[in-house]
Amino acid sequence: MPVYLSDNFIKFPHGDFTAHRFDFCIEAHNFIVLFAEVITSDPEYHDYRSDEAGFKIPTRCCDVKFDRLENFESGNFYEPPSKSQCSRRLNFTDELAEALETIITLHHNVYRARAYLAVAETPxxxxxxxxxxxxxxxxxRHMM
Structure with a gap:
């Protein structure tokens, strides 16, 4: 069962925007979820991201990323855990999906983003x- 370690979103500067962080764990596996507003004020970047998404991204949309906390802290983003650190439980990924859905819904309830985009960084x-x-x-919920 997911344990939500953050009570509220932790705000931090991300360029000209404020990003949000939320921490959670499943078993002994600590994760971090980051939300950052998609930049629509830079026409070239906005066109690039809209082409990537397949539609014109409106204002007030967020990129959402999650990773293992140790990857975030070390800078080795999306590095899989060693085999000895992997969960052996069959429903681990279901719990992970449930936690992400809960956190994205909570973010939406607080910040009212129009859509959430998640780009898979690994196969x-x-x-x-x-x-x-x-x-x-x-x-x-909307993920890409």
């Missing part, structure tokens, strides 16, 4: 996103 993360998106949605 394994893409398979996870694909599997999660094939499930019936419990709320309005």
């Amino acid at each position: 394994k993360l893409k398979r996870f996103y694909d599997r999660v998106l094939q499930q019936s949605p419990h709320s309005n």
Whole structure:
């Protein structure tokens, strides 16, 4: 079962914007979720991101990223854990998906982003996103 370590979103500067952080864990696996507003004020960057998404991204949309806390702290983003550190529980990925849905919903309830974009940075993360998106949605969530 996910344990939500943050009570509220931790705000921090991200360029001209404020980004948000939320921490959680499943078993002994600590994770971090980051939300950053998609930059729409730079026409070239906005066009690039809109092409990547396949639609014109409106204002007030957020990129959402998550990773293991130790990867975030070390700068080795999306590095898989060693085999000895992997969870052996069959429902671990379901709990991870549940935690992400809960945190994204909470972020939406507080900040009212119009959409959330999540780009899979690794093939394994893409398979996870694909599997999660094939499930019936419990709320309005949008991931890419």
